[in-house]
Amino acid sequence: MASRSHIAAIRFGLGPRAGEALPDTPETWLLAQIRPPLAQPGLPLRVCMDSMRLGGRARLEGGLDPGQLMRAEALACTAEAVASDAPFAERLAQFWLNHFTVSRGRGQTTALIGHFMREAIRPHIFGRFEDMLLAVVRHPAMILYxxxxxxxxxxxxxxxxxxxxxxxxxxxxxxxxxxxxxxxxxxxxxxxxxxxxxxxxxxxxxxxxxxxxxxxxxxxxxxxxxxxxxxxxxxxxxxxxxxxxxxxNQPACHRFLAEKLVRHFVGDDPPPRAVARIRAVFGRTGGDLAAVSRALVELPEAWAQPLSKLRTPWDFVMAALRATGADISAVPNAVFAMELLGQPIWSAGMPNGYPDDAASWAVPEQLMRRVDWAQAPAGQAVTRGLQPVPVAETVLGPLLGAESAAAIRRAPSAREAMLLLLSCPEFQRR
Amino acid sequence: MRHLPSISRRATLLGLSGAMLFGRTRLAVAEVPGDARLVVVILRGALDGLYAVQPYGDAALRELRAPLVLPEPGQEGGLLDLGGHFGLHPAMPKFAAMYAANQAMVLHAVAGATRSRSHFDAQDSLESGADHRLSSGWLNRALEAMPEAGRARRGLALGTDVPLLIRGSVPVGAHALRGARPPGSELLATLARLNAADPVLGPAFNEGLRARGFSAEVLGGLEPPPRGANGFAALAEAGGRLLASADGPRVAAMELGGWDTHLAQPNLLPPRLAELDNGLETLRQGLGDAWPHTAVLVVTEFGRTVRVNGTNGTDHGTGTVALLAGGAVRGGRVLANWPGLTDLFENRDLAPTRDLRAVAKALLAQHLKLPDEAVAKAFPGSEAIRPEGGLLR
Structure with a gap:
């Protein structure tokens, strides 16, 4: 049962946080996160639209230019995820944001993406899919993108x-x-x-x-x-x-969404039986995403071991910061890291968003960079006084293999032990 | 006289010296890879081929898309003439110079295996070398037939991603700009061991170590290059140098985005074309003495509507251009069975009259000299499409 707690935190959530107890009843913990999300404070649409319209001139008029504004929004959104007590909801928000990709790459959307996430995505993650679709297509970010x-x-x-x-x-x-x-x-x-x-x-x-x-x-x-x-x-x-x-409400839409969700929560090749179950929930409830989210938790396939999904760079950075007990001061570095690791925030190359399969992220140079980058949070964790072995127990528990555990124990320094924990193959999975 | 490179402690730990000795041994038994280099550049988002290479001799052009038509060659801001009927966008003077030196050519009215107007289906098809997505790319399947003889992998992915085009069963190297301070070699060796059992991470991790070791040796002090607009050109330059190395890779894949010009195309496209143009030139410079043995194929997933849409851009279409450059190319011409602009495909797009697979097959068969079976394996189900003749010197 202990491993189910870790699976809940890793596969459905964003990774355990150092020093925090894992849920005793993982299913209950996940289901309790399915509730209307708290409103997220943020810049009003007027400020975002003004920045978009004024561009570089916004600064002269005492406002934020689109680059500054996006950076502020990205930092706030990342901080939310690093500290979140409802990481399953946070993961779903990220999933739907990627489904409805708006990228800063085109269409003057830079100043609007944060607002898009707060107002078109988050309020609907446990609502009806059709309401989210409407909110998305009517949002200026998508219209411009x-x-x-x-x-x-x-x-x-x-x-x-x-x-x-x-x-x-x-x-x-x-x-x-x-x-x-x-x-x-x-x-x-x-x-x-x-x-x-x-x-x-x-x-x-x-x-x-x-x-x-x-x-x-x-x-x-x-x-x-x-x-x-x-x-x-x-x-x-x-x-x-x-x-x-x-x-x-088309059956084809339900099938497509069910397949994407199952790919995200079960594996790169979604098992047809699991897809059929989720699809049926979409059909039966008219696209009620709270019911769909509950059904995902109840999929037996989603609890299978070993964890088969490869963490994307975003997942990896979130998990590393949570594992090392990082505070808000680490967030700017995290936003930088996502770019370094191949997944710059809100900048997908094409409207189909970032890929959701291991083959796309098991990129040799990217994996090297994960190790390069992890040196910083590993070092900071040690500076904060965290001990690698208990952290490994919290973060991976029974999912950590004997070989990796031995390497962590035998590492010549706490810093290197922490780096091994963040870089070992088990930590790359969710 | 070139001194043997000193093998660092780190390289030894990573097994690079072993790979090198192994490579030399295999060279001795004459499994020598040819000198030929092949680079494939994917332009993601669908390049408007009629804009990049304008058929100014076609009377219907101005009538159908006046806002996108440039002045004829010789006029101020006009096209760069490509022999009387076609003109190249003036944002690409370096490609024009290669063309003038008979080292570059244009293939017009081309399309891939699918008629889908979905970026993602069409890119999958283009990279898979089939009319649907496969789990590997045609360039990787082509590598199966090439001997692994040097210290580097035969295939190289340039950039922080490995495109489907060059994914598959043959391991490929990777090189990306911007490094960070690497951790100690013992720790990397431990991680390589821990990852070894993981079927996905193990090979990728080893590949990353291997590629970094090789790149560091070949490129020496070339770090870290500029970001932003120069990224593609800098990456192409580094890639050229890696390919030029005698025991370096022979085949490379690159990608460049930003071609999906639904809006304000006359403002947005020229800088992209200039970036591509610069990248092709720095690639040539990086390749240096290997340029005469090189072919560079530039492809995109489909073309764009002939008519301008409501927002001074173009929507998803069909026929477009491919570019072919390199000292191995019999250049200085535009190859096109020109379909004309009076009879459009589905009354909206440039009709495709040449299959990109014919071009790619020719490069595998006649440039890399791969056997027929290997070419067939790279492009399954395309027996009817013969390799294009006469592309190469």
Whole structure:
């Protein structure tokens, strides 16, 4: 049973924290985290939007430029994860943020991603999937990231004025492919084009006279009914809402989400039986993510040993900081480390986010860098007076193999013992 | 006269000296890898081939995408002429110089094995060398047929990731910019031992040690290079030097993102093209004397819509360009069965008339001189697609 406590903390959570007791009843501990998340304080949307609009000039006007603002948000978000008492909820928030990737790489989203996480993702992780989908697609970060703000219906007043063209397919395509149905979901180019028309007019406010965030612009909206997956979608903002709710409840969407969740919580090759169970919960509850999260905890496959998932760089950094009892002062270094280790925060290269399989992260140079970087938290832990052997007991317990345990005991210094703990193969798994 | 490199204590611990001796022995029994070098660069996000290499001789071009058309060659800010019908974007003068020296060519109206307009499906297909995702990449399967003879692995991944293209059963080396102070060698040796039993981490950890040992020896003091805009060029330069080493790798994979120009393409794309151009030039410089034996293939997952979308960008399309550079290439021409712009694929995209697999197969067969079975294994299920003739000197 002891190992179930460690599995709960490592596989479902972000790794045990040094000096804290592990849960006696791991399932209860996990299920208790499934509750409406506490509101996270943060910068209001107006500040983020102003920074986005002003860019480098924001500093001259006494504000934060987008780079500064993102750094502040990233530090706060990371600190939250390092200190979290509800690490299962924190992991789920990260999972959904990655599912709905917004990257600072494009679309002036830099100043908005923190707000996106706080307002579009976190409040919905135990709500309905369709509500999260709606919040995501209506958030300015996603609208800008996938270029929908100026997509114009060819037959809208704006489209008529500029004669033809005007559509931008990007958001529509990625919602179908990456957020809901997946390519196996059976849609055609015609569906992409129609859905892009449905989403014309989904834009953002641009000046003080307009709404702060999402804004529907009838002037650019394609008039008339559209046909998506054979269903008629009415004209107007309501059409987009109806289309998103419809997509969120497609069996193909449930299958896709179930498979991704099982890949995250069970293994790189999701067992079909486990996928079917999660998919059934999606279907039965209409996409209730609290029920889905409970079902994940109840999957027998998720408790199998040895732990088969490879920690991503983010997982690794979080686990190392928690294992070494790091405080808030270690957080800037952690944000730097994620970049060094190949997973810079909020900067996925493409809209499908960071990969979730061992093959993508078992990269030789990245593994070398994990060891390089772990020297710092290992050293700091020793400076704080932590002893490697008890820390190893807390952090890995029975999951630590005999060979690694012996190497830690025999290390010539506490510092090296701590580094071995953070670098041994067992610590790379979750 | 070159002195034998001194083998450091660390290298000894990592088994590098053993690998070297083993390598020399194998060289003696004539399992010599050829001199040929192959570099494959993946442009992730889908490069608009019609923008990078504009068919200014096609009357329909300006009609379909006027905001993206540059002035004709000879005019101010105009295209760099590629022989009368096509012009190269002026952000790529270095590639143009290679082209003028008959060391670079353009393949136009090309596409991979799939017609998916999903970035991720199409990249998987491009890297797998098949119409669907496989668990290994075609470049790695090609490595299966190449002897492991030097101190380095035959294959090299440049960057902090190893792309699917070069993942597979053959171990590959890796080199990335920016190092940090490494821990002591005893500790690394212990970790190598602890990791050995792990089927995923064990090989990767050893590979990391091996690659670092080799890179440190070949590159000497070249650390740490600049970040940001120069990252790709610096990485290409370092990669070129590693490939140039006589017992270094022969095949390398690189990637460069930022091509998904749904928006403001005329502003966003020229800097990306310039970055690519600089990287190809620094790769050439890094390769030095090995450049005459080199072919560099630059590919992207698909092209973009011929017409401009509503936001001065382009959406996901089909046909695009591939670039081929290197001293081994019979360059100075644009290879295209030009489909014209009056009859578009699905009334939106440049119609593809050449399969990228034909180009890649030619590089494996005629450049790396791999046997037919090896080429077939790299590109399964593509018997009907013959290697393109005449790409190489």
């Amino acid at each position: 996938l270029d929908n703000q100026n997509s114009i219906g060819p037959d809208s007043p704006a489209g008529q004025r500029r004669r033809g063209g005007g559509l931008n397919e990007n958001l529509a395509r990625e919602v179908l492919e990456l957020h809901t149905l997946s390519p196996r979901g059976g849609y055609a180019q015609a569906d992409v084009t129609e859905f892009a028309k449905v989403l014309t007019g989904w834009s953002i406010g641009r000046n003080p006279n307009e709404p702060e965030g999402f804004m529907f612009r009838p002037f650019t909206h394609q008039p008339g009914d559209k046909t998506l997956l054979g269903q008629t979608i009415p004209e107007g903002e309501e059409g987009g809402i109806a289309a998103l709710r419809m997509l969120a």
